Amino acid sequence: MRALRLALSGLVKWLLVAMLIAMTVVLFAQIVFRYFFEMPLVWSEEMALVLMLWITFLGAALLLESKEHISIDFLVYMMPESPRQVIEIVGAVLMLILNIALTYGSYLVVEATVNSITPGMKISVGWHYGGAMVGGALLTLVSIEQLFASFSRPARAGV
Numbered sequence: 001m002r003a004l005r006l007a008l009s010g011l012v013k014w015l016l017v018a019m020l021i022a023m024t025v026v027l028f029a030q031i032v033f034r035y036f037f038e039m040p041l042v043w044s045e046e047m048a049l050v051l052m053l054w055i056t057f058l059g060a061a062l063l064l065e066s067k068e069h070i071s072i073d074f075l076v077y078m079m080p081e082s083p084r085q086v087i088e089i090v091g092a093v094l095m096l097i098l099n100i101a102l103t104y105g106s107y108l109v110v111e112a113t114v115n116s117i118t119p120g121m122k123i124s125v126g127w128h129y130g131g132a133m134v135g136g137a138l139l140t141l142v143s144i145e146q147l148f149a150s151f152s153r154p155a156r157a158g159v
Contacts, residue, residue, distance in 0.1 A: 005145070009065060012058050012138070019058075023051040043120040050127055057135020064095075065142045085150065092147040099143045103136030 030044035063069050076087050110133050114126040 008138075009062065012062055016055055016058055016062070019051045019055050023048050023055070026051070046118050046120040050121075050131070053128055054131035054135070057131045058138065061135050061138035061142055064139055064146075088150045089147070092143065092150045096140065096143040096147055099136055099139040103133060103140050106130075106132035106136050 026041075026044050026047050030041050030048075033044075034040040060069075076084055079087070106129050109129045110126040113129060114124050116125040117123065118125055118128075
């Protein structure tokens with residue numbers, strides 16, 4: 001299971017790198033075409049938006065996996081181990097609920113917008129919201145893993 005998680009994490013990292021490079025190239029091309037050739041690219045803004053949305057939600061899953069999201073936990077670290085573990089479990093449950101709601105809500109939006117077509121790229125608007133759905137699914141998987149981990153290990157020592 002760990003090997004699968006590491007492989008999926010590595011794949012997401014490479015996808016994020018590729019998307020960031022693609023977004024940079026597209027925006028640079030838009031600047032060049034607009035100001036030097038006076039022929040703006042009609043699809044570039046849409047593509048940059050789609051890439052930014054996907055980067056945001058896929059990156060959120062990677063940050064959750066490595067526990068690099070911003071948190072204010074100094075009071076938790078001042079508590080004894082037993083309450084600290086309870087708070088960690090409650091936090092993991094709440095995070096799981098939030099991520100399930102995100103995934104389900106974004107699925108409903110993708111389903112509602114799948115037949116709408118963007119004017120510039122001529123693709124489904126569902127691609128815009130697909131990043132939230134896929135990222136939400138990855139966030140849910142990471143939340144489940146962290147919830148099980150919080151049950152199976154003793155509370156962390158204070159920092």
